[in-house]
Amino acid sequence: MTTRSLRKCLLLDTASLYFRAYYGVPDSVRAPDGTPVNAVRGLLEFITRLVQDHRPDELVACMDADWRPHWRVELIPSYKAHRVAVETEAGPDEEEVPDTLSPQVPVIEDVLDAFGIARVGVAGYEADDVIGTLTARATGPVDIVTGDRDLYQLVDDARGIRVLYPLKGVGMMQATDEAVLREKYGVDGPGYADLALLRGDPSDGLPGVPGIGEKTAAKLLAAYGDLAGIMAAVDDPASGLTPSQRRRLDESRPYVAVAPKVVRVADDVPLPAFDPALPREPRDPAGLDELAARWGLGRAVGRLRAELASASPHE
Incomplete structure (x- = not known):
């Protein structure tokens, strides 16, 4: 991450948000070939609203490279065990995911990459750990966007670290600071x-x-x-x-x-080098147009593209 002070960063717990989008947007939202794209469209709407409302300087989509790390399972074998679809020896266990959501995840990744939105995951760690590490390194305010209350542990008024917790559907967020935690x-x-x-x-x-x-x-x-x-x-x-x-x-x-x-989330994950800056224009405009046409995402992509182009840093 950049070391420039007072740059506002928005960290997305990406899987948490696309699960929310999947259940919050009707599965009648489909691509021209009939493939459901409700999670893709819902996530794009989430991001558009977040950029519009919070004007970040930096935006990072944090990914679960390993949703159930072995080092956590060794300590507590029941950790997320009920969500395992297939156990594997060579890599992370496969998580139980709705059949119509799984095919949307690669589309989400492709669209984020075409936009130029930083997407960061590290083998052996959950997105929570990436978020914990980026938060520990941050020099300015951080908003963590997640539907997972576990990340409330990172809230810190003195450092300007909040959690934006989705309340209902796509877009409504509760800003959680220390006062909210103490009250609840x-x-x-x-x-x-x-x-x-x-x-x-x-x-x-x-x-x-x-x-x-x-x-x-x-x-x-x-x-x-x-x-x-x-x-x-x-x-x-x-x-x-x-x-x-x-x-x-x-x-x-x-x-x-x-x-x-x-x-407790890790705060010492070995992160790869990446550019967290909010993209003002797509990294791959032609590729983004192709994805939008193939998956019927023209309006959602267009809205986010326009919002990014007009985005100005927070004051």
Whole structure:
């Protein structure tokens, strides 16, 4: 990423957004040959709206090169296990994806590349880890666009880091800062990772600590500061933990010992060199026109193309 200060960056959790688009745009949206392109069109509409509303200087589409990294599965074997379609020895397991979405993913990648929108994925890491690393390196404000609450852990008012969380359909976003996190969950950004670890997350195959739900986790974090403080309280007979809480946390020590590495996003991914600058014109105009015609994306491509051409940096 550029080291120029105060450049506003928009980081897309791309798979999260095209899944949202797939379910938010009717599958009657099809290419001339009848192939569904609802996820493609919906993602383009997402990006157009984001550029229009937020005027970033930099835009990066972060990709899942490995949606279920082996190093996370080694620590917690249940991690995303329920979403595995096919296990593989040589590479990442195949994720269960709707039949009409899978063929759209290469089209999304081709269209982003033709526009010249930076697309970054790193073998062995999830898009979350790419986002975590880019956020750690950023020198200006960052908006992370995701439908995955796991990334709330990166919210940091002091550094101008927010999460834009899609609320409904395509385009409506909730800007999540520390005030929103405290109001909804009683924690700050780093505290959200500890809360998620304690509470568990069935969608990611994280068991959590039995008997410790979201409200109890928030109360424990308020009382003891962080996960380390809570576990120290387990060993302190004078702490205010109930006998049940103490027992359950003590029995969950093996999980608590490894879960932080699974839940917390990496911030040290070896990223390739790339240009994050918001493209003002397509990298491959002819290729983009061909893709738009082939897949029936003329209007969606045209709107984003016009928005990029007229985009001015944020003030």
